[in-house]
Amino acid sequence: MEKQSKTGILLVNLGSPDSYEPADLKVYLREFLTDKRVIDLPTPLRKFIVEGMILPFRPKESAEAYELIWWDEGSPLIVITQRVIDKLQKRLGDHVPVSMGMRYGNPSIEAGFDDLMEKSPDLEEVFVIPLYPQYAMATTETVIEKAKEVWLEKYPNLNVKFKEAFYDDPLYVKALGESIKPYIEEHDDIDHLLFSYHGVPERQIKKRDITGDHCLKCEDCCNVNSPAHTFCYRHQDLMTTKNAAEYLDLDNKKFTYSSSFQSKLGIDPWLTPATDAELVRLAEEEGAKKVAVCCPAFISDCIETLEEIGIRGKEDFVEAGGDDLILIPCVNDSDLWIDALENWCGELLEPAEQIT
Numbered sequence: 001m002e003k004q005s006k007t008g009i010l011l012v013n014l015g016s017p018d019s020y021e022p023a024d025l026k027v028y029l030r031e032f033l034t035d036k037r038v039i040d041l042p043t044p045l046r047k048f049i050v051e052g053m054i055l056p057f058r059p060k061e062s063a064e065a066y067e068l069i070w071w072d073e074g075s076p077l078i079v080i081t082q083r084v085i086d087k088l089q090k091r092l093g094d095h096v097p098v099s100m101g102m103r104y105g106n107p108s109i110e111a112g113f114d115d116l117m118e119k120s121p122d123l124e125e126v127f128v129i130p131l132y133p134q135y136a137m138a139t140t141e142t143v144i145e146k147a148k149e150v151w152l153e154k155y156p157n158l159n160v161k162f163k164e165a166f167y168d169d170p171l172y173v174k175a176l177g178e179s180i181k182p183y184i185e186e187h188d189d190i191d192h193l194l195f196s197y198h199g200v201p202e203r204q205i206k207k208r209d210i211t212g213d214h215c216l217k218c219e220d221c222c223n224v225n226s227p228a229h230t231f232c233y234r235h236q237d238l239m240t241t242k243n244a245a246e247y248l249d250l251d252n253k254k255f256t257y258s259s260s261f262q263s264k265l266g267i268d269p270w271l272t273p274a275t276d277a278e279l280v281r282l283a284e285e286e287g288a289k290k291v292a293v294c295c296p297a298f299i300s301d302c303i304e305t306l307e308e309i310g311i312r313g314k315e316d317f318v319e320a321g322g323d324d325l326i327l328i329p330c331v332n333d334s335d336l337w338i339d340a341l342e343n344w345c346g347e348l349l350e351p352a353e354q355i356t
């Protein structure tokens with residue numbers, strides 16, 4: 001029998017409600033939106049906004065949107081993450097336990113650790129991979145903090161390592177570039193390719209500026225070298241677009257491309273330009289008839305890509321005079337994305353356990 005690995009792999013994604021019933025949406029949104037790294041306001045104000053202004057209305061609205069994109073097997077985000085786990089497990093072999101945990105909802109990060117320990121009671125090390133290419137308070141940071149909480153409380157003897165944001169990792173850039181390529185080749189009549197990233201409040205970018213004097217201080221800050229970029233979500237988004245553009249040679253195509261930010265919630269200023277306004281502007285002011293949209297802040301398709309862009313974004317674009325919007329799927333469970341994950345895991349496993 002093959003020797004059991006001392007290292008386990010935990011992939012962590014954002015999570016989904018258990019079903020598209022409003023009651024399940026309420027449970028999920030409460031956990032999600034009371035995270036102080038998602039709504040980073042003083043606790044009493046956050047609680048007032050979540051309990052008093054969001055939870056009385058949003059669950060019903062969101063439930064209708066989730067119902068439109070729900071698959072027979074469940075939430076697309078969960079189903080796709082499970083497919084990634086199954087494929088990675090096959091690549092690494094059964095002696096390396098691989099599990100998933102969701103930052104919000106089920107299975108939780110704690111359930112992910114428990115599953116690994118059940119599969120391999122002698123486990124010494126866990127490699128946690130937050131499934132977010134770009135660092136933000138609401139992405140890599142909250143996953144690391146939650147995993148630390150579980151680890152130190154329940155499994156303090158484990159050695160736990162974390163994968164940092166990987167927006168500039170060549171294997172990720174290749175997986176992203178190749179996920180876009182067939183769509184821009186098939187639709188060679190597009191006028192524009194939009195890179196739509198999940199938005200965050202500008203305040204969160206400034207809070208993670210380790211220099212205290214760089215982020216959003218001048219218009220082009222993200223293109224001016226700074227140590228602040230280690231934790232600058234906007235910089236890492238714009239670099240993701242730049243990397244993909246270089247990989248795909250977008251500067252020599254017939255269509256234009258740009259970046260935008262979706263899903264604004266609340267009244268505070270968020271990163272701009274906003275995707276919904278940008279789609280209307282492209283149709284009305286640029287005369288764009290056909291656009292393609294990719295969403296590289298997401299590893300797996302989810303409500304934000306399938307409903308917000310694929311359904312609502314398309315409606316907005318057509319209403320503003322466009323003909324068609326092509327939604328480009330995320331890297332999901334593509335072989336090149338599994339290659340990247342396998343490679344990162346391989347760097348950590350003992351030489352004898354590595355795949356040759």
Ligand SMILES: C=CC1=C(C)c2cc3[nH]c(cc4nc(cc5[nH]c(cc1n2)c(C)c5CCC(=O)O)C(CCC(=O)O)=C4C)c(C)c3C=C
Nearest residue numbers: 014015016038039062077136138198200265297302303304
């Ligand atoms: C204050 C609000 C939010 C911040 C900040 C935020 C950051 C953020 N989120 C993702 C990735 C995902 N978000 C998803 C859904 C979602 N996000 C918010 C709010 C904030 N996100 C809400 C209210 C929702 C629920 C959608 C709804 O009710 O309409 C999802 C999809 C989950 C799914 O089940 O499909 C993802 C993924 C990132 C990457 C990010 C910061 C960069």
Ligand SMILES: [Fe+2]
Nearest residue numbers: 138198263304
């Ligand atoms: Fe979100």
Ligand SMILES: [Fe+2]
Nearest residue numbers: 221222232235
């Ligand atoms: Fe920046």
